[in-house]
Amino acid sequence: MSVNTPVKLTIKDYKSELHNDWCAGCGDFGILTSIQMALAQLQLDPDKVAVFSGIGCSGKTPHYINAYGFHTLHGRVLTVATGARLANTKQTVLALGGDGDGYGIGAGYFVGAGRRNVDFAYLVHNNNVYGLTKGQASPTLAKGKKTKSMPEQSIQDGINPVAMAIASGYTFIARAYALEPKYTAGIIARAIEHRGAALVDVLQTCPTYNDLYTKEWYEGADLPEKRSRLYKLEDQGFDGKVKDPTDKQEIIAKKSAAVARSYEDEPIPIGVYYEIDLPTYEDEVFRRIPDLKETPLVEQNAFERDVNPLLEAMR
Amino acid sequence: MQKNRLTWMIGGPQGSGINASAEVFAKACSRAGLRVYANIEYHSNIMGKHSFYRVRVDDEDIRSYRDTADILVALDDETLTGDGHHRRWPTHFGHLHEINEGGGVIYDSEIEFQPKESGRADLRFYPVPFMEIIKKALEEVGKGEQARRYEVMKNTVGLGASLALCDYPFDLVAEVIRSQFKGKRSEVGELNVRAARLAFEHVKQHGSAKDFPYTLKPGSEPKARILAKGYEIAAIAKLKAGCSFQTYYPISPATDESVFLERHQRDYNLLVVQCEDEISSINMAVGAAHMGVRVATATSGPGFALMVEGIGFASITEAPGPVLVLYQRGGPSTGMPTRQEQGDLQFALHPAQGDFPHIVTAPGDLRESYQDIFSAFNWAERYQMPIIVLSDKKLASVYTTIDKLELKYDRIDRGERFTGSEWTALDAKGPNDSANGHNGNGKGADVKEYLRYALTKDGISPRSRPGIPGGRFWVTSDEHDPDGHITEGVEMRMAMMHKRMGKLALVQKAIPQDQQYALHGPADAELTVVAWGSTKGTILDAIRVLEAQGKKINFLQCRLMKPFPAEAVGTILRKAKHIVSMEENYSGQLASLVTEHTGILIKDRINKYDGRPFSEDEVVRALANAYAGGKIEPVVTHVR
Numbered sequence: 001m002s003v004n005t006p007v008k009l010t011i012k013d014y015k016s017e018l019h020n021d022w023c024a025g026c027g028d029f030g031i032l033t034s035i036q037m038a039l040a041q042l043q044l045d046p047d048k049v050a051v052f053s054g055i056g057c058s059g060k061t062p063h064y065i066n067a068y069g070f071h072t073l074h075g076r077v078l079t080v081a082t083g084a085r086l087a088n089t090k091q092t093v094l095a096l097g098g099d100g101d102g103y104g105i106g107a108g109y110f111v112g113a114g115r116r117n118v119d120f121a122y123l124v125h126n127n128n129v130y131g132l133t134k135g136q137a138s139p140t141l142a143k144g145k146k147t148k149s150m151p152e153q154s155i156q157d158g159i160n161p162v163a164m165a166i167a168s169g170y171t172f173i174a175r176a177y178a179l180e181p182k183y184t185a186g187i188i189a190r191a192i193e194h195r196g197a198a199l200v201d202v203l204q205t206c207p208t209y210n211d212l213y214t215k216e217w218y219e220g221a222d223l224p225e226k227r228s229r230l231y232k233l234e235d236q237g238f239d240g241k242v243k244d245p246t247d248k249q250e251i252i253a254k255k256s257a258a259v260a261r262s263y264e265d266e267p268i269p270i271g272v273y274y275e276i277d278l279p280t281y282e283d284e285v286f287r288r289i290p291d292l293k294e295t296p297l298v299e300q301n302a303f304e305r306d307v308n309p310l311l312e313a314m315r
Numbered sequence: 316m317q318k319n320r321l322t323w324m325i326g327g328p329q330g331s332g333i334n335a336s337a338e339v340f341a342k343a344c345s346r347a348g349l350r351v352y353a354n355i356e357y358h359s360n361i362m363g364k365h366s367f368y369r370v371r372v373d374d375e376d377i378r379s380y381r382d383t384a385d386i387l388v389a390l391d392d393e394t395l396t397g398d399g400h401h402r403r404w405p406t407h408f409g410h411l412h413e414i415n416e417g418g419g420v421i422y423d424s425e426i427e428f429q430p431k432e433s434g435r436a437d438l439r440f441y442p443v444p445f446m447e448i449i450k451k452a453l454e455e456v457g458k459g460e461q462a463r464r465y466e467v468m469k470n471t472v473g474l475g476a477s478l479a480l481c482d483y484p485f486d487l488v489a490e491v492i493r494s495q496f497k498g499k500r501s502e503v504g505e506l507n508v509r510a511a512r513l514a515f516e517h518v519k520q521h522g523s524a525k526d527f528p529y530t531l532k533p534g535s536e537p538k539a540r541i542l543a544k545g546y547e548i549a550a551i552a553k554l555k556a557g558c559s560f561q562t563y564y565p566i567s568p569a570t571d572e573s574v575f576l577e578r579h580q581r582d583y584n585l586l587v588v589q590c591e592d593e594i595s596s597i598n599m600a601v602g603a604a605h606m607g608v609r610v611a612t613a614t615s616g617p618g619f620a621l622m623v624e625g626i627g628f629a630s631i632t633e634a635p636g637p638v639l640v641l642y643q644r645g646g647p648s649t650g651m652p653t654r655q656e657q658g659d660l661q662f663a664l665h666p667a668q669g670d671f672p673h674i675v676t677a678p679g680d681l682r683e684s685y686q687d688i689f690s691a692f693n694w695a696e697r698y699q700m701p702i703i704v705l706s707d708k709k710l711a712s713v714y715t716t717i718d719k720l721e722l723k724y725d726r727i728d729r730g731e732r733f734t735g736s737e738w739t740a741l742d743a744k745g746p747n748d749s750a751n752g753h754n755g756n757g758k759g760a761d762v763k764e765y766l767r768y769a770l771t772k773d774g775i776s777p778r779s780r781p782g783i784p785g786g787r788f789w790v791t792s793d794e795h796d797p798d799g800h801i802t803e804g805v806e807m808r809m810a811m812m813h814k815r816m817g818k819l820a821l822v823q824k825a826i827p828q829d830q831q832y833a834l835h836g837p838a839d840a841e842l843t844v845v846a847w848g849s850t851k852g853t854i855l856d857a858i859r860v861l862e863a864q865g866k867k868i869n870f871l872q873c874r875l876m877k878p879f880p881a882e883a884v885g886t887i888l889r890k891a892k893h894i895v896s897m898e899e900n901y902s903g904q905l906a907s908l909v910t911e912h913t914g915i916l917i918k919d920r921i922n923k924y925d926g927r928p929f930s931e932d933e934v935v936r937a938l939a940n941a942y943a944g945g946k947i948e949p950v951v952t953h954v955r
Contacts (some may be wrong), residue, residue, distance in 0.1 A: 018800055050781045052602075055792070063789055063800050070783035071791035071801070072598070072603065073628050077594040083602030083610075084781070086586060089903065091606070091781050112591035146501055291584045298607045300584050302557035303727050309552055311578065311720060313345065314541040 011040045016066045025215075027178035027204030028057055031125055032064055034176075034202075035094070037185035039067070042192060044092055052081040054097030055104065056132045058125035061096055075106030078113040078122065085118055088298045090284050092192065093120040100130050103159055105140040113197055116167025117282040121191035124161065126179070128205040128213055135209030146209040161201045162262035162273050166255050171199035173240075173258065173274040177230055178205065179215060181208070183270070190272065196280045203230075205267065233261065233271035242276040251276065319374045320421060321481060321529045322381050322457040324574050325473055326367035326391030326410055329360050336388075336470040337368035338714060339495065340477070341489040341511050345542040345716050346370045346945045348534025352852075353714040359567065359652040365393050365407065372531060378680065378715070378852025382932040382952075383415045386480055386530040388473035388634070389422040390445075395433075414438055417528045419478045419519070422470065439523050443514060445469045445477050452510040468510050475511030481531045485511075489652060494770050508664045510826035515950065545710040546572040548681045548720070549640055552688035553611050554583050557727060558638070560603045560610040561587045567652045568708040569642040593618035597625030597637070601701075604629065604636035605790060607780030613640040616659050617649060626701050632790045633768065633815065634701035635730065635778060636693040643707040645926040654926030655708045657848050660904040663703045664877055670812075672819045675877040676830070679851030681717055683874065684710065689722055694826070697730035698818050699778060705876070707899075709928045710849045731777040733765055733786050734940035740896040766797040773777070773821060774814040823878040829866065831880040834887055836862075836869030843891035844915060847873040847905045850897055851930055857934035866942050873905055885913035895919040895941045899928060921951040 014036040022028050039049065049067035053059040055074035062069030068091075072080040081095040100108050102124045113122070128147070130136040135149030143157040165173045172194040176184040184202060191198035205215050220227045233240070238261065242254050258273040286293040291300070323340060325333045334355065341351045352371045358364035369380050387410050389395045397408035414436045415419060422428060424442035433440075449472060450462040460568075471492070478485055489508045496504025518524050550572050553561065562575035577587040590596040593614055600610045616624060619641050629637065643659045645651030663675050674694055678684040684706065691702040694842045767788030779786030789799035792810060836858060846854055851872055858868050871887055873879075888894060890911065894909040896906035896917045903920035910916050921937045923929055933950050941947060 018798075026793060047782060047784050047787065060801070063791070068786070068787060068801070069789040070602070071789065071793065072602075073624055073792055076594060076598045076625070079590070080602035082595075083560070083562070083588075083604075084606045085600030085602075086588065086599070087603035087606035087610075088606040088780075090780060110589055110594055115591075154475075203332060268831035289581055289586065290582055292586070297559045297586060297603075298558060298782075299582070302584070302609065304557045305554055305557070305583055307551050307555050309582075310547075310554075311541055314543050314547070 005173060009043055011036045011242045014039045014066050017063050018063050020064055022057060023208045025205075025207040026057065028061065028125060028128060030178035030181045030184065030279055031058070031096075031123065031202055032061055034039065034178075034181040034184035034188055035061070035065065035123070037181060038188035038192060041159065041185060041189045046200060048090065049092045050084060050242065052077050052084070052093065052095040054101035056098040056101055058098045058101070065085065072077065073109070075101050075104070076109060077101065078106065078109045081120055082113060082116065082118050085120055086282070086285070087125075087296070089292070089296045094123070095120055096123040096125065097129075098138070098162070099124055099126040099128065099140045099174065100138040103161055103164070107139075111168045112168045114165060117169060117196045117278060118172055118281045119195055121188065121200065122198065123188065123191075123192070123200045123202055125204050126161065127206040127210055128202050129206050129209045130174070131206050131209055135206075142159045143213060147209055149209055154242070160262055164258045165199045166259055166274060169197070170274075171196035171276045171278050172272070174199070174272045175201045175203065175270045177218065177270055179218070187303075194275065196278060203270070205301045229267045230270050231267045233273065238269070238271070240272050240274040245276050245278055317529050319372065319531055320390075321386070321531055322369055322371045322384040322479060323386045323388075323481070324367055324369050324384040324392030324410060324413075325390070326365065326469065327470065328363045328393070329358060329366050330362040330536075331390050332467045333366060333368050333390070334471040335495075336474040339371050339488060339491045340474055341370050341714055342542055343483070343491045344370070344531070345540055346422040346491070347487055349374065350376055350716045351542060351714070352380060352716075354380055354709065354928070355712055357653050359884070362603060367394065367396060367410065369494070372867045374534070377856060379856040379929070379931040379934075382411070382930045383413050383932045385415050385418045386477050387411070387414050387418070387420045387935040388477055389420065389426070390469050390473060391423070392426045393427055394425070395420070395422060395428055401661070403745070405559050411435055411531040415529075419480045419527060421473055421480070439527070441476060441480070441518055441521060441524070443472065443517060445472045448472050448513045448517065449510055451513055452506055452572060455509060456506070465506070468507055471511045474516040475514035477522050478511075479515045480525065480527045481529055483514050483531045484533060487533060515594065533778055541720060542714065543681060543717055543720075544712060544714050545681055545684065545706065546712070548685050549613070549688055549706065550575040551750070552685045552936045553638070554579070554585065555722070556609065556692040558609045558611045558688045558692060559585050560600065560608050561585065562590050562597050562599045562612045563587070563612075563614065564590050564593045564618055566593075566618045566695075568644055568711045569615045569618070569640070571703060571711065572613045572640065574652065579717045586692040597622040597639070598628070600637035601625055601629045601632070601634050604634040604695075605632070608697070608766060610637040611639070612637050613642065614661075615642045615644050615679065616646050619659065619662070620897060623666040626673060626703075627669060627671055628703040628792050630671035630673050630815070631792060631794070633703065633776070633778075635699050636692070636701060638688065638695055638702045638704065640688065640704045640706055641713045643705065651926040654709065655899060656924060656926060657850070657927045658903070658924070660705065660847070660900070663705055664908070670816065672698070672700050672815055673703045673877065674822060674875075675705065676875050678846060678874065679872055681710070681713070681715065682720065685720055685722065686722055690724055690826075690830065693726070693730075694822065697728055697775070698822055699730070699775065700818065705848055707849050713828070724830075731775055732777040733777040733783070735785060737784060768797045768814070770797060770810055770813070770814060774817040776820070779847045800951070819878045823880070826875060828883070831875040832883060833872045833874065834869060835872060837867055838869070838890075839866045840869035842866070842868045842893055842938065843887070843888065843894050844868060844870045844897055844938065845873065845894060845905065846870065846897045847876070850899060853931055853934050854897060856931045857897040857938060860931070860935050861938055866939070868942065872937040873909075877907065879912045881912035883916060884909060888913060888915045892940070893919070895921055895938070895947065897921045897929070897934065897937070901924050921950060922945055923952075925951050927952045
């Protein structure tokens with residue numbers, strides 16, 4: 001977490017000047033606004049924030065944010081973000097990408113990042129399709145579904161991101177909805193504030209290619225009695241936070257409850273599924289190399305090292 | 316009697332500790348002022364498969380191994396006669412046939428082996444009761460019944476027995492053994508010394524141990540040499556250069572370097588991260604490089620095959636690194652994981668899609684590795700591009716004496732940096748210096764605005780790092796504008812391609828000539844050898860032998876592969892009377908590169924791709940043949 005600047009920052013301070021080229025009505029706008037709202041809410045100095053993205057429509061997000069921005073490679077966003085975060089532990093790191101990026105081509109890194117528990121927030125723009133390549137099925141589209149540009153129904157099943165995150169070791173796992181920016185901003189702010197790897201799976205509409213899960217579908221406009229297909233976990237008194245991180249039984253119970261909720265599909269729960277306070281990867285590094293705690297790698301003087309003891313040992 | 320020119324070889328199953336005794340022997344010789352060149356051959360296997368270690372010792376500088384040895388220590392029968400009895404297609408035929416006339420063979424007397432049937436009546440055979448000796452050594456401390464637990468001490472027994480043959484002072488070796496077992500393990504050290512001494516005495520009592528024709532005496536004035544492995548030198552170069560972040564995924568033969576660094580990370584505040592795969596390794600490194608840290612990674616062919624998209628990413632985003640040490644091994648695919656090959660040169664030159672700048676260098680020995688890896692970090696930051704240092708299995712695992720390890724070019728150069736909102740870096744470059752009369756900001760030359768990819772005259776934009784006020788930037792793997800935002804515009808595309816690719820000409824001009832290539836030997840040679848990388852020492856050793864026979868041969872060593880010193884190489888080769896290339900790959904990848912850049916066709920290509928490095932003898936034979944105008948053929952080591 002970086003130091004607050006004396007002047008109060010507003011959402012405008014986190015907007016870049018770049019022209020936006022997303023489709024009108026894209027769920028990405030909601031997520032972008034949510035991020036900017038969250039940064040303003042936390043009053044983070046834009047110089048102390050770095051935003052990383054994968055490839056796809058969502059990958060363009062950092063260009064629209066006034067902070068250090070890294071638009072990386074398809075599926076590799078978490079690896080680049082991890083390297084950056086470890087090099088400078090004073091920098092707030094926010095990573096984001098699409099569902100194909102994070103749960104498909106990047107699935108291995110999704111798991112690796114959970115295991116490490118590096119301190120960053122990771123937002124997945126989950127719209128069930130590969131938008132930029134014109135609407136193929138993404139890893140979250142269920143078996144038997146067919147969006148409008150798919151020639152045939154999907155014959156492979158969708159994955160469950162929340163359950164995957166639980167199994168991988170993420171220490172903060174939440175779900176949000178792109179068209180509810182205020183709520184999403186609150187969740188993102190919590191994810192950034194959380195110490196450790198935080199996943200926010202953001203359900204998102206793709207007005208151009210996803211004709212199944214549209215704004216109207218989420219609103220339940222097609223139901224006999226119109227009602228939202230989403231509900232908030234906290235509204236049902238659900239609390240995913242582990243009170244005692246040393247209590248294995250409590251951890252198992254909380255994880256099981258989160259996984260059980262993650263399989264509910266109508267309505268879909270949003271909110272925080274699971275949260276636990278555990279040592280981060282950085283904490284473990286500091287235990288090994290104490291000097292890095294106060295002085296991140298990037299500020300270390302690495303140019304006056306005496307390698308003679310190593311050479312002496314070779315005599 | 317041949318004094319101070321000896322090759323000692325120990326062979327046994329993987330896991331039997333042959334490394335330990337070979338390295339003790341090497342160290343004992345090095346400390347006594349002798350020069351050592353030792354190399355190991357081993358299978359990709361944890362326990363049981365045949366491995367062997369050669370230790371060549373000499374008064375003179377030696378940089379290669381010989382085909383033959385003078386003393387062989389065999390911990391098993393496979394070491395003597397090969398694995399033909401349990402393999403349909405034998406992998407080797409043992410080492411008996413590689414022992415010089417009159418040489419000695421020490422073997423475990425438990426092995427069912429009949430020297431008389433070996434067909435080598437000229438050799439002296441020494442059956443040694445390995446386990447009995449271990450038991451005896453243990454009995455002296457009342458642990459006689461535990462002999463089987465100490466079976467690994469067989470290699471020490473073999474070493475002790477050998478010393479009796481070559482008449483080397485036992486105490487020098489005992490001292491090294493003790494130094495390897497310090498603290499709590501000193502008791503084990505003493506046990507090893509005792510076992511070695513018992514073996515030493517056992518062989519001494521053997522009549523034919525007297526007047527053994529190959530002897531070793533400590534040098535008269537021990538020099539302050541070091542005895543180092545290649546991966547250690549690579550790691551130390553990284554530390555010396557200020558590398559603070561190393562990523563890796565375990566892979567033979569690259570892993571040792573990262574493990575060495577990890578072992579010392581606390582002492583040098585360097586972070587080593589073991590990643591989930593090599594895609595992660597390279598991209599973590601790129602991420603850290605953009606943050607302003609000197610970063611490195613190390614891998615081998617299969618891992619490099621995964622890293623390639625990250626190299627293109629580093630290059631288009633003008634990341635100041637990483638420095639990647641590529642330890643080549645036998646390919647293709649998984650190939651031969653623990654064996655030698657120089658098969659990745661063309662791959663390293665063209666690792667990913669599109670045209671992009673990167674530097675590829677191929678040091679020829681440990682001293683050159685030290686320099687080039689150190690320099691690579693400067694180049695990475697000054698020219699903002701990834702650097703590949705080509706090494707290989709042989710350079711990684713060779714254990715050899717180095718007279719003096721020093722850097723000729725030891726300055727740290729962090730390149731041009733934007734260090735804060737004071738605009739110094741950009742002012743120094745001057746927006747009006749740009750070829751286009753502007754720095755790309757579209758707001759005129761007077762507007763002072765930090766642009767990560769400013770269009771400067773020489774193509775180098777001062778780099779910022781996240782966290783710096785006023786240094787805000789964006790990075791994208793897409794083509795981009797000076798801000799770092801995506802563009803597909805024609806003008807900007809052309810400007811950025813020229814900016815990036817143009818940096819290679821700066822690199823070519825800036826890298827010292829002796830780090831680009833070297834011509835060893837007389838200018839007016841009858842035969843010119845063109846080669847690169849770790850074959851350097853072998854070729855130099857072979858030329859020394861041929862020179863003594865009156866043959867005039869020189870050697871063009873290519874070191875900087877990209878950008879390639881085409882003009883200089885062309886000039887040298889156009890004067891050459893007869894050119895042969897020597898490479899440890901199938902196709903002659905350097906020979907093709909030379910043709911690509913100079914138009915000179917190298918037809919005579921001496922190649923070796925059996926997974927083993929050239930020996931001195933092989934190069935002597937191949938070059939003598941070429942010198943005499945013989946037909947050029949590939950070289951194969953182990954023929955019965």
